[in-house]
Each structure stands twice: as C-alpha cells, then as structure tokens.
Amino acid sequence: MQxxxxxxxxxxxxxxxxxxxxxxxxxxLTAGACGIRPxxxxxxxxxxxxxxxxxxxIPDGFLTAAERRRMSRADRMGVAAAAEAIAASxxxxxxxxxxxxxxxxxxGTSGLLDSEAFYELHLRGRKGxxxxxxxxxxxxxxxxxxQRWGLQGIKSTITTACSSSANAMGYAFDAIxxxxxxxxxxxxxxxxxRLTYGGFNSLRSVDPEPCRPFDRERRGxxxxxxxxxxxxxxxxxxxxxxxxVDARFLGYGVTSDAFHMTAPDPSGAAGGRxxxxxxxxxxxxxxxxxxxxxxxxxxxxxDSAETAALKDGLGARAxxxxxxxxxxxxxxxxxxxxxxxxxxxxxxxxxxAVPPTIHYEHPDPAxxxxxxxxEARDAAVRIALSNSFAFGGNSTVVVFARP
Amino acid sequence: xxxxxxxxxxxxxxxxxxxSEEFYRRLLAGETAIRPMTAEERAGLQATHVARCxxxxxxxxxxxxxxxxxDRGSQYAIIACAQAIAEAGYDVAKDPxxxxxxIGTGSAGAGALTEFLRVLLSESPExxxxxxxxNTVANAPASQVSIELNLHGPNVTVTQKDPSALNALLFAxxxxxxRKARAMIVGGVDEWNAVYALGFDRVSALRGEKRASGIxxxxxxxALLLEEDAAALARRARPLARLAGIAVAGxxxxxxxxxxxxxxxxxxxxxxxxxxxxLPSQVGLWFPSRDGVQEMDxxxxxxxxxxxxxxxxxxxxKSAVGEMAAAGGGQLVAACRALxxxxxxxxxxxxxxxxxxxxxxxxxxxxxxxxxxxPEETS
Numbered sequence: 001m002q003x004x005x006x007x008x009x010x011x012x013x014x015x016x017x018x019x020x021x022x023x024x025x026x027x028x029l030t031a032g033a034c035g036i037r038p039x040x041x042x043x044x045x046x047x048x049x050x051x052x053x054x055x056x057x058i059p060d061g062f063l064t065a066a067e068r069r070r071m072s073r074a075d076r077m078g079v080a081a082a083a084e085a086i087a088a089s090x091x092x093x094x095x096x097x098x099x100x101x102x103x104x105x106x107x108g109t110s111g112l113l114d115s116e117a118f119y120e121l122h123l124r125g126r127k128g129x130x131x132x133x134x135x136x137x138x139x140x141x142x143x144x145x146x147q148r149w150g151l152q153g154i155k156s157t158i159t160t161a162c163s164s165s166a167n168a169m170g171y172a173f174d175a176i177x178x179x180x181x182x183x184x185x186x187x188x189x190x191x192x193x194r195l196t197y198g199g200f201n202s203l204r205s206v207d208p209e210p211c212r213p214f215d216r217e218r219r220g221x222x223x224x225x226x227x228x229x230x231x232x233x234x235x236x237x238x239x240x241x242x243x244x245v246d247a248r249f250l251g252y253g254v255t256s257d258a259f260h261m262t263a264p265d266p267s268g269a270a271g272g273r274x275x276x277x278x279x280x281x282x283x284x285x286x287x288x289x290x291x292x293x294x295x296x297x298x299x300x301x302x303d304s305a306e307t308a309a310l311k312d313g314l315g316a317r318a319x320x321x322x323x324x325x326x327x328x329x330x331x332x333x334x335x336x337x338x339x340x341x342x343x344x345x346x347x348x349x350x351x352x353a354v355p356p357t358i359h360y361e362h363p364d365p366a367x368x369x370x371x372x373x374x375e376a377r378d379a380a381v382r383i384a385l386s387n388s389f390a391f392g393g394n395s396t397v398v399v400f401a402r403p
Numbered sequence: 404x405x406x407x408x409x410x411x412x413x414x415x416x417x418x419x420x421x422x423s424e425e426f427y428r429r430l431l432a433g434e435t436a437i438r439p440m441t442a443e444e445r446a447g448l449q450a451t452h453v454a455r456c457x458x459x460x461x462x463x464x465x466x467x468x469x470x471x472x473x474d475r476g477s478q479y480a481i482i483a484c485a486q487a488i489a490e491a492g493y494d495v496a497k498d499p500x501x502x503x504x505x506i507g508t509g510s511a512g513a514g515a516l517t518e519f520l521r522v523l524l525s526e527s528p529e530x531x532x533x534x535x536x537x538n539t540v541a542n543a544p545a546s547q548v549s550i551e552l553n554l555h556g557p558n559v560t561v562t563q564k565d566p567s568a569l570n571a572l573l574f575a576x577x578x579x580x581x582r583k584a585r586a587m588i589v590g591g592v593d594e595w596n597a598v599y600a601l602g603f604d605r606v607s608a609l610r611g612e613k614r615a616s617g618i619x620x621x622x623x624x625x626a627l628l629l630e631e632d633a634a635a636l637a638r639r640a641r642p643l644a645r646l647a648g649i650a651v652a653g654x655x656x657x658x659x660x661x662x663x664x665x666x667x668x669x670x671x672x673x674x675x676x677x678x679x680x681x682l683p684s685q686v687g688l689w690f691p692s693r694d695g696v697q698e699m700d701x702x703x704x705x706x707x708x709x710x711x712x713x714x715x716x717x718x719x720x721k722s723a724v725g726e727m728a729a730a731g732g733g734q735l736v737a738a739c740r741a742l743x744x745x746x747x748x749x750x751x752x753x754x755x756x757x758x759x760x761x762x763x764x765x766x767x768x769x770x771x772x773x774x775x776x777x778p779e780e781t782s
Contacts, residue, residue, distance in 0.1 A: 046528045070657070099652070099670070107541070107562055119517070119598060120524045133602040134659045137509065138541065139562045143658035143766035152667065155653045155768055156570050159508070159541035159562045167559055174577040180651070195520055198528045199536035202519075254583065256503065256549035256558035261537045273500065273555065281581070391537055392546025394558050 005177045007249040008238040008403065011089025011231035013081035013187070014343050016330045017053035017224060021084055025340075026347045028329070029355040030376040035330050036210035036222045041192050042113075048201045049208040052192055053224030053331030072111035072135040074227075075144050078189030081227035082145050089231040090243055091183065093149050100182040102153035103146045104172040106165025107138025108190030108335030116194050138335075141189055153181045159335075162295075163254075164188060165228065166338030166388035166396040170252035172232045182234045187339035189227035196334060197223055203262070211298035211332075213325035213357050214307070214371045216364035221297045224331020228339030230346070245403040247346040250284065250383070253277025257393025264305035264389060271309025271395055275385065278397035279313070284383060286314040289321060291354055291379065293345045293386040294371075296325020297332050304366035306387065313397075322379060324372040328358040338388040342398060345386045349402045354379050407576045407649065408587075408629040409642035409777065412493070413736045414486030416479040417623030418454040418724045422486060426724075426733070427740040431747065435723045437619050446597065448604040449611030454621040454725035455595050473538075473547055476511040476594040479624035480544035481551050484588050487626040488552065491640060493586055495553060501634075503556025504588040505575040506545040507567025509728030510622075511560070513596035515539045544592045544624070556584035565692070565764025567591060568625065568731035569772055573649050575629050585634040590626035590736075591729025606659065608765075616697040621725020625732030627739060643743035644774040647681070647757065650674025654767025662767035663698040668706035672761065675771035676710070685755040686773070688741060688748055689715040690734040692761040694726040703763060715759065716748060731762040735772065742776040749776070 012022040017035025019025030028035075035053040044050040060068065060076045062083065068076065086093065093101065115136040118128035134140075139157035146155050154175050158167040165188030172186035200206050200223060211222040238245055255277050257270035264271065279286060292314075295306055310318040326344050333340050348354055353376055360373035383401045390396075413423035418436030420426040436454040444453060461470040461478040464485060470478060484504065488495060495502055515538035523531040537543070542560035549558045557578050561570045568591030575587035600620060603609050610617035635642055652671035654662035676683060689707070693700045707714055718741070720733045738758040741747045749756050756776030763769045 048529065098655075102653070115602065116520060116524065118602070119520060122598075122601065123521065123525045128605075130605040130607075134606055136602060137562065137564075137658070139564060139766070139768075140658035142563065143656065143768070146653055146767070147655040147657060150655045152653045152655065154573075154651045155563060155766075156574075157562050159560045160545075160558070161540040161542055171559075171574055171577075174574070174581060178577055178580060194523060194528070195516065195539060198523045198531050199519065199533075199539065201528065202531050202533035202536055204533075254503075254557040254559065254578075255500070256546070256554050256556060258499065258549050258553050258555055261543070261546065261550065277583070281583070390542070391540050392542045392558070393550065394542060394546060 006235040007173050007176050007232050008235045008245045009230050009247045009249060009346050010233045010238050010243045010245055011085040012246060012343050012346060013085030013229035014340060015055055015058060015077045015081045016226040016340060017055055018329055020059045022343060029326060029344060030353055032356050032358045032374060033329060034210055034358060042194060047197060049206045051222060053222060054192060055225055073113055074110050074189045074191045075141050077227040078141040079144060079148060081229040082185055085229040085231050098150055098152040100153055101151045102155060102175060102181040102184045103142050103151060104156045104168045104184050104186050105142045106168040106188030106335045106339060107157040107159045108188060109193040109196060110138045110140050111135025112193040112195055145185055160394040161390040161392060162334055162337055163388040163390035163394045163396040164335040166398050167254055169342060169398055170254055173249050176232060176234050182237045184232045185229060186232050187229040188336040190334045190336035191225040205299050210359055211328060212359040213296035213298040213328050214303045214367040215360050216362040218298045218303060220299050222331040224333040226330060226333035226336045226340040228336055228343040230342060247349045247400045248403055250399040250401050251281030252396060252398045253281055254396045257395055259393050262391055264301055266305050268305055268308025268312040271306060272312025274395035274397045275309060275313025278385060278399050282399035286317040288383050289314060289317060289385055290381040291321055291348055291384040292323045293341050294323050294325045295387040295389045296327050307367045307369055318369060322354045322372045323369045324355055324357045326355050341386050345384045345400050348381055348384055349400055352378060352381060406632040407646040408579050409632050409635050409645045410627045410739045411630045411635050411640045411642050412487040412491030412628040413739055414483035414626040415736055416456060416483045417733060418456055418621055423736050423740060427737055430723050430737055437725060448600060449614055450604050450609035451611050452619045454619060456623050474514050474543060476592045477544040477547040480548050480592040483624035483626040484548045485552060487588055487628045491628040493628060499553050499555040501556060501585040502554050503558055503584040504545050504549055504554055505559045505571040507561045507571040507591040507728050508541055508593055509562060509567055510593045510596060510599055511541045511544050512539045513599050514594055517596060517598040564766050564768040565728060566731055566762035566768050566770040567728035569762045569770035572772060576646060576649060579631050586628055586630040588626050589629050591732030592624040593622050593727035593729040595620055595622040610695050618694050618696060618726035621727045625729060625736045627735055642777050643739040645777055647775040648675045648679025648773040650678050650771055652769045656767040658766045661696055661699050661765050663702035665702040665705040668703055668763055668769055669709050671769040671771045672706060672710055675773045679773040681757060683711045686715050686757045686759045687755040688758040689717045690720060690738055690760045691717050692763040693719060694721040699763060703761060734760045738774045742774060
C-alpha cells in the first residue's frame, strides 16, 4: 500500500504591527503588546474611527528600488514574510524541482491602495498612471512570490474574504497530500485600504478604541494589516533533508453557513459544523484539542456566536481549554488573518505557551470560556485549532499538531 | 486511478444564452455574442468590442424584491448554479452538508466595489453606502448561491487570472477526493464593469482600434455539478461526462505579463493527458484557450503541435462569449454538453470521445482538463 502523504510546517514568516519577523511577533504576542494605534497610511480624519494596527516599516531592504516601485505594499509585505519563511525552512529552492513547488495564498486588497488613487484621479476627470492599476487583482502577490523564487508549480489565490488565507492553507494541504506538489508556500498578505476601512466603518463595526474580543463592553473590531507565510512541505520530503519541523498540518474543515451575508448564525450551529468538519478531516476527537486560536473579531455578534460554535463543535471540551484572540493585539488582518493566526498557532505548539486576549476586563455571560485574559501562559498544547469566519458565511477551521 | 468526479448537470447565464443548452446550441451554430461597444460603454476607451448578457432579467428565478439585494454577478451565478442542480436532479434538501461550491472569478464584487468607492472618494467616507460593502467581496456570488440554495458544504472562491474556473475545478475535485463533499458546484462568474474595463484598457489588455492583440471582455456565469462517481451511481444519475484528468503549470513572471511559454503550456497539456491516462490521439475535441492575445495564441498552437500529430477539431468559446476568469467554466460546460450530445461534434463516429480544455492566462498561469464521455453501459 502506498504511504499516506502528510504535511509538515517547516518555516514561518510574519510582518505585523507588533513584530516584523516571526520571532519578534511571538515575543510581542506573549508580552501582550498592542499594535492598534492612530492610522497614518492615509488621511483618516473623515472616517468614524481613526485607529488601526498598521505596519510601520516593512522589512523589505533586500528589494531593489525598481522592484519596490513595481510592487504594491501588500506585495512587499508578502515577499518579506515569504523570504523569512523560506530562510527559516532551510529549503534551497534552486535544488528543488521547480514544477513541484507551488504558491497558494489568500487574496486580499492587494494593490487596491494604488488603484484607489487611480480611481480618485479618474473621478476628478484626470488620468492616473496605468502602472497604478497593474497590481489591482488579488492574485498579484501569488504570481509575484512564484516569480521571485522561480517556482513553476500550482499557483492559486483564494478569495473568500476573511477566511481566504485559512482556505489557502487547506488547498495547499490538499495539493501536497494528493501528490500535486511537494512544497507549497502558503499564507497571505493583506494591507489597509480605504475600501475596507471605510466599509467596516460604514457598517458601524469598528471600535474607536483598540478592540476588546469577548469582553462584555466590546464595540467592534480593529482593522489591521499583516503578512503571514508558512512553508508547507510533504513530511517525508522534510524528513529526508533533515528540516526543522515546527508543526504538522492535520487537516481543515470548510463549510458554508448558508445563513446570512454578514451575520453569523447566533446558535453556533453553523460554526460548529465547520469545527466538526475540521476534526473529521484531521481524524481527531474534540478531546484531543488543547487550544483554539479564535476568530474573535470583537464584534457583538461574532464573539457570542463563536463561543456557541465552540461549545457546539467541541462539546464539554470547549470549557476545559484556553481560547484566545490575537486580534486584540494585531487587529483583524482580514484576508491575511487566517495566515497570521496560523503562524501564532504553530508558535503556540512549538513554544508551549498560549498568547493572551488583551483588553479583557468585563466577563460577558454570552462569552463564558477561558479566553486567556491579558497575560500569556504556559500550557501543554499538542493539537490546536484556528478559526476563520468570513462575510458570506464562509467558515474554515484549520488543525495543527506538534511534530 | 482515483476518481476525480463526474459531471451530472450544467448551467449558464452568458452573452450567448440563458441556459447551458441555449449557450451550447448557439456556440455550435457558430454564433458569437461579441458586439461593438455602445458609446456609453466605450467612453474614451481604446477597446471597441465586448460581450455582455444584454437584456438579462433575473426573473422568474429571482423575485424583484430579492434581486435588489444581489449584485449582478450573484444574480448570474444563482441562476446558473440552480440550473446545474436541477439538470443533475440533485436533492440538496436531503443532505445540505453533502454539497458545496467552488467558483472562479476575476471581477465579482466589482460593481459594489466601484460604487462604494465612488461615493467614498468623491463625497466622503461617511456617505459611502453600507449596503454595498458586503457585496464588494469576490466571494459574494458563491456565498449568495450557498445561502439561496442552502448548500452547507465547502464554499470557496478562487481568483487566478484567466484559468480561475479551472482552478476552482481542481479545488472541487480535491474536495471530493478528501470526502469533504459528495458533490460540488464548479464554475465561474464575472460581471462587466466600466471602471475595471478602464483599468484593463489603460494597461493595454483589451483589443482595440490601434491594438490588434488583446482580449474582448465577456461576462456571465457557468456552472457544472461535479459529483463523486459512487454517489452519482448510487442515486442513478445520468452523468454527461467524467473529469478524466487535470493539470497545472506555472511560469515565474510578473503578475500582469503574458508568458508565451510553449514548453510550460505543453507541460500542462501533457500533465492532463497523463492524469487522464490517455494519448494525444485519444482526444477527439479541443477547446483552445485562444483569446486574441497574439503571442499567447501562437504559443498555444506551438505547444499543441509538439504533442499532437494532427490537432483535434476545435471549438472556440472565447470568440463567442469573450474572455474572463469565468471563461474556463464556459469551455467546461460546452465540453460536457458536446460529450453527451449524440448529434454533436463527436457525431456517431467511433472516434475517441474525449475533450481537452486549455486555459492559459497572464502571469504564467496555465491549467488543462480532460473530460471524457461515459460509456453507455455504465451511465
């Protein structure tokens, strides 16, 4: 019988408001650092709120000036995080069969900041430079990463809003397990833009103060930006080259709420379905789960619905394990949230400590689990879930385990 | 060889018809929906032609009240996907968790996005209409379909240039293989949008007055119901075709550049042939990627000539409905109908009833699929 293929995580990369590399990000997470600050990327004075978890300086010093000009902000953040992940994995891509190495990412605002500027000029009857719209489509970063490292395998970009990069990791897992690829760079990069900032503000879902997931006084989300990259590698492939294995990706559940375009199912039944699908895909039981990195957006609806979903999907186990939302520190990084939260989840498994939910003060009877308030703690974590729930009722739950 | 799924139903809302049957019949008759742009559509563009769902009306499937809540792409998708489920005779209510959706798109959400931004940028952020924001996401059509048709299975939208729909097919096939669903709606959806057309025009992507090489934009939705072989057999469905093989090849290049790389294209075709376990001579029909980008079209021809002694007869979908991320969905729908059509291009001949679908896009994104007819005795 043929050996079953599996997926190891052999490299991590992160660019966030609280850390410009994966190790820096982890140190800040466990210190409970808050990256939600006054927004400076564009003039926020006309919006209802003026804060965001913005990346102050992208670690892209290795790019030439010409490369930087051609790339969008999301490209630059993505390429920086990808470079870190590849270096950490120790992979020498020049020695791999390039047709067996792919890129599957979650697609976000991509070059929207630039196309917004182009469109603004157009609306004023002026002509913008065509180069400003070249990076508009969400799949640009995927091609960009493949171009930079000469990759010729599968390329794909998942565009399911806030679950995009979680689904991308699932697709990457499928691609490797099915034999389509041996290595897939996965994750995502999503940056602030006026569309998303204005959009969530128009829905009155943004807290003017840093967000407070699961707190009774929570008033909405904080928007953030980040790039999170993971090197997914077939387990045997990783073992053969003696690679450092941070974690294994055991499986994922992807389901449709079929409930409402923006509201979660308050009963938790829809989210519970996604959790159960993830357990089935990973071939584990609820009792095996030691930690959940929550979607935890800090909107009134999400946090109580997610709490109900965890009880629905994990049963009694939900009350026994830590559940935390790192959005309290890095904001909701939208299409990159699944990726950056997966990076944190893998680090949790590696370091045997769980990051906290900060700004937590007032217990909410509708959110009555252990949210790891305000301080990180050591914990024995063998298997961890990370939840991503999106507009459209696209619910995805990924499962990682200690190697 | 593991099963990749069988196609038990199709649907289309496109410039060449409002059902897969009408689309297929008019395509076979050599009709095209490509027409000169109106003065309003052109508005200063180099581009001269377009293919749109002219006169489209969401009724009777979607009530006028409901239709107001959906962007145009979602309307196209809801109708096309419902057609595919109806043709397949799939009982969703019996087990909503058994069926999901994977859709490819390049432009879904464009209407809502440009309208929301227009107000935000020209008036004020506070004036931007909240109603439009949820529909700015590319997954709006697939998600509206899942809500309307009550699908509880996997729900994914893929954007990867022109072959987005074939990429969705690949995802769906893997989802069936890993038992995430027993059936997946697969397809593509795009809506024509004036601001997007302006962007494409400014970066010289559209064929126009002074530009012989380039695409003509299309719009619409195409859907297939891809079902696990065993599940289709168990419910005595009559599949139109089987997905025999699918393969992908990438070329490292700038996201917006064409990579007319015949070797990489040949690798994608060869990969699909190997995946299907068949020889070039066993392919009886070809749906080229050809879309008017001259260097890409020439490279495709060169790639095919490397592998095929005689090129199979071809059907050009993009010359009929235009180019878009969803176009691959149209090629797949047409291929399935042709394979199941006793009076179609395969005729009564004993020739190989297999069709090759090529989908080659900018940024070095190449996918190919092979569909085959299902022999009488097993269908």
